[in-house]
Amino acid sequence: MRFILTISLVALKESLRNRLFVGLLIFLGLFFIFSVYISTLSLGTPARFIQNTGMLGISLVCLAVAILFGLFSIYQEKERNELYVLLNRVSRSSYLLGRFLGTTYILVLFAFFAGAGIFFLTWWLGGKYDPDLFWAVYWAVLEFTMLMGLGLLFYSMGVGFTLNSLMVLGVYVVGHSMNEAIQSFIGLGQLGSPVHLALVKAISIIFPNFDMFDFRLAIVHDEAIPLGRFALSTIYWFFYLAAILTAGSVIMNRKDI
Amino acid sequence: MDQETYIIETKRLSKTYKSKEGRIEALKNLDLRVKTGEILGLLGPNGAGKTTGVKLIMGFMSPTEGEVIFQGRKLLVGQPRRGIGYLPESFRPNPNLTVFEYVKFQCDLAGDGHKKVKREEVEELLGLVGMSRFPRRKISDLSKGMGQRVGLAQAFAGDPELLILDEPTSGLDPIGKSEVIEVLLEMKNRGKTIFFCSHILSEVERLCDRIGILVEGQLRFLGTSQEFKEKWKAADLDEGFKLEAQCVSS
Numbered sequence: 001m002r003f004i005l006t007i008s009l010v011a012l013k014e015s016l017r018n019r020l021f022v023g024l025l026i027f028l029g030l031f032f033i034f035s036v037y038i039s040t041l042s043l044g045t046p047a048r049f050i051q052n053t054g055m056l057g058i059s060l061v062c063l064a065v066a067i068l069f070g071l072f073s074i075y076q077e078k079e080r081n082e083l084y085v086l087l088n089r090v091s092r093s094s095y096l097l098g099r100f101l102g103t104t105y106i107l108v109l110f111a112f113f114a115g116a117g118i119f120f121l122t123w124w125l126g127g128k129y130d131p132d133l134f135w136a137v138y139w140a141v142l143e144f145t146m147l148m149g150l151g152l153l154f155y156s157m158g159v160g161f162t163l164n165s166l167m168v169l170g171v172y173v174v175g176h177s178m179n180e181a182i183q184s185f186i187g188l189g190q191l192g193s194p195v196h197l198a199l200v201k202a203i204s205i206i207f208p209n210f211d212m213f214d215f216r217l218a219i220v221h222d223e224a225i226p227l228g229r230f231a232l233s234t235i236y237w238f239f240y241l242a243a244i245l246t247a248g249s250v251i252m253n254r255k256d257i
Numbered sequence: 258m259d260q261e262t263y264i265i266e267t268k269r270l271s272k273t274y275k276s277k278e279g280r281i282e283a284l285k286n287l288d289l290r291v292k293t294g295e296i297l298g299l300l301g302p303n304g305a306g307k308t309t310g311v312k313l314i315m316g317f318m319s320p321t322e323g324e325v326i327f328q329g330r331k332l333l334v335g336q337p338r339r340g341i342g343y344l345p346e347s348f349r350p351n352p353n354l355t356v357f358e359y360v361k362f363q364c365d366l367a368g369d370g371h372k373k374v375k376r377e378e379v380e381e382l383l384g385l386v387g388m389s390r391f392p393r394r395k396i397s398d399l400s401k402g403m404g405q406r407v408g409l410a411q412a413f414a415g416d417p418e419l420l421i422l423d424e425p426t427s428g429l430d431p432i433g434k435s436e437v438i439e440v441l442l443e444m445k446n447r448g449k450t451i452f453f454c455s456h457i458l459s460e461v462e463r464l465c466d467r468i469g470i471l472v473e474g475q476l477r478f479l480g481t482s483q484e485f486k487e488k489w490k491a492a493d494l495d496e497g498f499k500l501e502a503q504c505v506s507s
Binding site for chain 1: 312315317318319335336337338339341343344345346347348349350351353354358362363365366367371408411412415
């Protein structure tokens, strides 16, 4: 555990000193300016406009963090042959978990900056005090840590950086259509045999369902999220993440590097 | 009878890859024993299987056949090699950290995870590789030679009994090479065992107690450089090495 923490803290330090960190902060700042500008075009609902575009900002920034800090840095580590030095001292699973945790810190940081930015802009320019916005930060962290976990799983399989990034983006897009897809597939599955239906249901469980964390509209429209949904999504995140990180560790342990 | 102890040994270590052209035998039945306290250099042309051999010893790859024994214990693939300091080929440390931070990080990982690494321990390692004047310098601002010295410092972290170094002087200028060799000799004086790969014959001759010649994945010779020269009646290692390679290709 101590080694995982050591690696994660060094990963955090490394990310904070990376030029990309400042680049993403600038991007976030520009996004806020954009959302304020867009809100001036609205007809009396600036707060809702700021919140809507701000939510998109959180997603874009977290996606960039997951790919650039989470994935790119571990590929660079391998290219520098530093990976071998680390794996001479710690187990492959400790390494993977350490890197995952290190990127999670930076993800939480960015999601929090973004959430706080939207909160203050909505309050200042939209006249709406809405601390529920910080729940968007929570859901974003859950969603993108899971996406990053998938990226690490692909990495452990030996997938190269470009393909891995594309796969992560693909999974993100597909994972956001899962509720609809599952219903359509189950509908289609019911036309076939019970085996067919079971297969469709199994696929729907294996595929990541990012719709589970998509409460953006509910937050913008001040709708309460039922406690059951809240708990279910959090439990789903925990078990899915644990499964993919375990799978990643097992695969990495068996692979030649 | 002279009782010799071996710190590490490989038994019939082999690695075969599958490729589009068919099976490639990168390493064939490597039987190698490194004596405690010696410097053993593994020599071979590019593609001879040196790095594959090292990666197999370090457990980064699973062998097709064979095993590695370190201090009497069989080593498992994929397990960390505590007690072995390792410097891979073309190693570049994390550019976003300072020299001190990086070496301390490696000391933290080389320790047992409970004892806090003291500042003096890190400073001693930096002194050993001649980097004590630059602890706060960012690694991205270091020259290649200085980066290699940081690489050596991390390999020494945790005071390992055995050092495995893959091409430790590659890409360095003559002064840099000489400095690295001095550091390795100092480590030998401190009783450390060093096993390293190289294709630069002069440094091997200067540094090693014994040499191993690896050509096309096969260990062709293991002994002192003098014995190797006598084997081929060669004036120097270079000539003997060429004759060995010719013998293999014919």
